[in-house]
Amino acid sequence: MAKYGMVIDVSKCTGCYSCFIACKDEHCGNDFPPYAASQPNMGHFWMRIIESERGKYPKVKADFIAVPCMHCEKAPCVEAAEDNAVYRRPDGIVIIDPKKAKGQKDIVKSCPYRVIYWNEEKGIPQKCTLCAHLLDDGWKEPRCVEVCPAGALTFGDLDDPKSEVSKLVASGKTEALHPEYGIKEKVVYIALPKKFIAGTVVFGDTDECGKDAVVTLSGDGQKKTTKADIFGDFEFDGLAEDKEYSVEVEHPGYKPQKFSVQTKIDVYLGEIILSPKSSK
Numbered sequence: 001m002a003k004y005g006m007v008i009d010v011s012k013c014t015g016c017y018s019c020f021i022a023c024k025d026e027h028c029g030n031d032f033p034p035y036a037a038s039q040p041n042m043g044h045f046w047m048r049i050i051e052s053e054r055g056k057y058p059k060v061k062a063d064f065i066a067v068p069c070m071h072c073e074k075a076p077c078v079e080a081a082e083d084n085a086v087y088r089r090p091d092g093i094v095i096i097d098p099k100k101a102k103g104q105k106d107i108v109k110s111c112p113y114r115v116i117y118w119n120e121e122k123g124i125p126q127k128c129t130l131c132a133h134l135l136d137d138g139w140k141e142p143r144c145v146e147v148c149p150a151g152a153l154t155f156g157d158l159d160d161p162k163s164e165v166s167k168l169v170a171s172g173k174t175e176a177l178h179p180e181y182g183i184k185e186k187v188v189y190i191a192l193p194k195k196f197i198a199g200t201v202v203f204g205d206t207d208e209c210g211k212d213a214v215v216t217l218s219g220d221g222q223k224k225t226t227k228a229d230i231f232g233d234f235e236f237d238g239l240a241e242d243k244e245y246s247v248e249v250e251h252p253g254y255k256p257q258k259f260s261v262q263t264k265i266d267v268y269l270g271e272i273i274l275s276p277k278s279s280k
């Protein structure tokens with residue numbers, strides 16, 4: 001028996017909403033007993049796209065985070081439901097039984113990810129089923145995964161070490177969107193947005209871009225070095241939140257500069273003007 005899971009690579013997602021539309025196409029107006037009643041056209045986002053913007057002008061980064069149900073191993077929605085109205089299938093998919101869950105509005109607020117939606121007309125809570133009805137029919141992946149043009153969604157058997165999804169999990173690059181919930185999510189992420197520190201190096205004597213200036217970041221138990229690009233720009237991304245770092249900028253013939261930075265927010269150090277060593 002397969003144990004299903006999904007890895008979502010945020011660095012590949014373009015925010016095209018194809019997954020969201022495929023979900024609507026599959027589930028709106030279609031009942032798939034015993035897994036799901038039809039999804040309303042409006043107000044439900046069984047595959048939601050969160051738009052995340054970081055930094056501020058002139059260094060702004062945008063990311064899109066696709067958020068379905070995480071099919072958690074320790075799912076609070078399962079515990080909150082009465083009469084086993086929410087259950088985990090042997091393959092790990094968490095299902096809300098549309099018949100048993102009728103009238104159980106409290107199930108909606110049991111999910112810390114807020115991915116359960118109330119269907120007012122039918123009086124039932126609803127969410128992503130990972131297209132369990134299709135998998136039962138021999139499909140290899142849900143509609144959202146099949147349609148993603150960027151290859152941002154990888155679905156498969158977590159118990160098969162040769163599956164793509166297992167290899168991605170084994171790479172050590174994956175993490176839960178909210179590990180602090182401690183609910184053993186089976187949908188995990190690569191390249192979730194973190195904090196960044198960036199700057200632009202300028203040679204003070206010539207006013208030229210500080211190409212190839214060596215920039216060293218130290219802090220939070222790590223040391224990384226990069227070089228400023230042709231425009232003098234450099235960047236360290238994927239940094240932990242609310243940590244102290246030091247950034248040192250050096251170039252032969254110029255006086256080095258050092259900065260202390262705290263990653264409470266994304267930080268753009270602005271133009272860093274290097275003075276020649278010969279100047280006062």
Ligand code: SF4
Pocket residue numbers: 068069070071072075076077078094110111112113114115116127183
């Ligand atoms: S993400 Fe929410 S709805 Fe999905 S299994 Fe976990 S607790 Fe339940």
Ligand code: SF4
Pocket residue numbers: 012013014015016017018019020049064066147148149150151152153
């Ligand atoms: S289909 Fe793929 S690229 Fe498009 S929004 Fe969904 S996850 Fe992102």
